[in-house]
Amino acid sequence: MLDSRTREIVKSTVPLLESANTALTEHFYKRMFRDNPELKDVFNLSHQASGRQPAALFSAVLAYAKNIDNPAVLSSAVERIAQKHTGFSIQPEQYDIVGHHLLETIKELAPDAATPEVIDAWAQAYGALAGLFIGREEQLYQQSEQKDGGWRGYRNFVVKEKQVESELITSFLLAPEDGNTVANFLPGQYLNLHLVSPKLAHKETRQYSLCQAANGKDYRIAVKREPNGVASNFMHDEVHIGDTLQVLPPSGDFFMEVSADTPVVLISGGVGQTPMRAMLDQLIKHEHRANIHWLHACENGAQHAFKEHIQGLRQANANLTTHVWYREPGASDQPAEHYHAKGIMDLSQLKDSIANADAHYYFCGPLPFMAMVKETLFGWGISDDRLHYEVFGPHQSL
Ligand SMILES: Cc1cc2nc3c(=O)[nH]c(=O)nc-3n(C[C@H](O)[C@H](O)[C@H](O)COP(=O)(O)OP(=O)(O)OC[C@H]3O[C@@H](n4cnc5c(N)ncnc54)[C@H](O)[C@@H]3O)c2cc1C
Ligand code: HEM
Structure with a gap:
């Protein structure tokens, strides 16, 4: 638990950070991708361009700062973000990179407010938040690994069927290259595909909901072709039966668990x-x-x-x-x-x-x-x- 002085300092800077809004997020991502270009292979750059993901990350940090006296109120948001992160295989050491750029951004955009005391308070607060995520993500990685047919990190899957389902939607049946079983999942959860190809400027990770019930042997996903979409067009045009894809274990906090008598x-x-x-x-x-x-x-x-x-x-x-x-x-x-x-x-x-x-x-x-x-x-x-x-x-x- 952070001490009360640290919490007060963090809370007192929230209005300043809120007023900076998009300037802060733009600066943060610009400097992070400049100094750590390897993260361009981690983040979805189309979401960066549309501003939706940067906004999501910063509003989460600010929500944490506002609720720093009672972080438990954010538990469902932490769960959702942790689920999302595990789909991208986010690792503990990457939190140091993000934390570093966050503090440097505050220093560079608000030099007068960024006293050593403020920076120290934010370093502690960020460290506590990062610790929450790292802990939950490690639990999720272990759960995925320990399930029957489970794994950790990327596993190679072969495209067994490619089926046109409509003018825009094509489904792909994926079976593990190693021929072993695959982990069950809750309906509603999704797979993350990690696409690597000389035809793609960056490695791309995208989520695709599992679209048939778990059967222990293969997974089906269905992809809609999006106008100018990097991954969806790649899947439609470049991925064929027999090709291998890197797949992360099923994840997601949207799922159905009901009794047989529930409408x-x-x-x-x-x-x-x-x-x-x-x-x-x-x-x-x-x-x-x-x-x-x-x-x-x-x-x-x-x-x-x-x-x-x-x-x-x-x-x-x-x-x-x-x-x-x-x-x-x-x-x-x-x-x-x-x-x-x-x-x-x-x-x-x-x-x-x-x-x-x-x-x-x-x-x-x-x-x-x-x-x-x-x-x-x-x-x-x-x-x-x-x-x-x-x-x-x-x-x-x-
Ligand atoms: C939990 C979850 C489950 C999902 N399940 C499915 C599913 O079952 N089936 C499915 O088809 N999709 C699903 N998606 C969406 C999927 O993950 C991809 O986001 C989708 O396929 C589009 O990816 P893309 O690479 O083709 O498009 P992107 O390249 O990511 O682009 C997305 C959109 O942004 C636009 N865009 C790209 N660059 C820019 C720019 N510079 N400026 C402005 N706009 C830009 C593109 O034109 C496009 O329309 C799911 C997503 C999530 C989070
Ligand atoms: C305390 C620190 C962090 C916070 C508060 C945070 C917050 C968020 C939020 C709110 C989202 C969107 C979740 C959603 O779509 O539901 C997200 C997604 C994501 N985060 Fe984080 N994150 C943190 C650290 C990191 C780190 C260290 C990395 C790796 C370098 C990372 C990489 C990603 C990626 C790749 C996505 C998905 C991007 C996308 O869909 O476009 N995050 N994060």
Whole structure:
């Protein structure tokens, strides 16, 4: 525990750091990538360019400073960040690099405020926060390693199938090169792929949700081609059956764990259906007794991935109902075999069947889509602890 004087000093500098805002984050990352260019192979540079990850890191540091008297309130954020970090295989010694650049940034941008006492207080505070992460991340690394079929760090996986699932989404079945088993995971969790190729300017790490239930032998992910996206286009165009990919163990704090009598509502937009598909497969595999609702929205039939798979599950399981919205059905979408409504998702149409205080709701899709879902469910009086969502990028609150 930091002493009270140190905590007071750190808290007193929060307004100054908040007022510097993006200047601070820009300076920090610029000097870090200048002096430690090897970290360009660690961070997602597209997220750097969009400003979303830098903002996330700094707001976490500031949140810690504000709550320094009671860091326990940040435990769910620490868990989420630690899960994210393990996917990038972040190592303890890298915390020294980040800490060094953080302190130097404060000194360079606020030379008058950065007295030796202030710098010392921040060094201690950062050290305590880093210690929290390092401790939790080591636990997660060990858990991944000790599971049946588990491992630590990168493991080579071979692409066994490459399946076009829609105009934009292609799935990849990955099996370990060593032929051994693979660790189970909770549906909703994701894999991190570490892409290394002369065709890529940097090593790239990206997360892809596991999209079928755990089976101990292989993993399936599905990748949407993003306009100008570095990794997704690489996966679509350059990765073929028989190729080897470096894969980190499954991770993530978004997952479904429910009893067989809990109603479940799975809500997705576009490629956000990947974690939902793993959840649905798992529920069916475990003969879920309560009702399951599958709600999905996408552009049209050509972009609607997994439609036959979901239709097959619905036909075989009386407790599963599906409802699909196509924003703009194409000419070939007639008759409406795979969708129920035209336009964007409108949950109010289904309130009578899906509003249920006993249900758990899982959702994933673009941020405005998820904000709409959360607002609607909240408006129906569904409590916060029953709403679970995943952001396909640096985390943001809805
Ligand atoms: C937990 C989690 C699970 C995920 N699961 C899935 C999944 O199941 N399936 C899936 O397809 N994706 C998933 N993602 C998203 C995935 O990890 C990648 O972010 C996605 O594939 C895009 O990566 P990319 O390298 O193709 O695009 P990036 O190169 O990272 O670019 C992303 C976007 O930013 C834009 N961009 C790039 N550079 C700049 C710039 N300089 N300025 C402004 N904009 C820029 C690009 O045009 C692109 O649209 C998940 C993400 C997370 C965090
Ligand atoms: C106390 C120090 C740190 C804090 C407070 C912190 C905070 C964060 C936060 C808030 C995120 C976003 C999480 C999310 O998307 O949900 C993140 C992601 C990340 N962090 Fe850290 N972090 C710290 C240290 C480090 C270190 C030492 C490294 C390695 C050099 C690192 C590398 C990364 C990477 C690679 C990501 C993912 C980037 C992306 O998705 O674009 N972090 N961190």
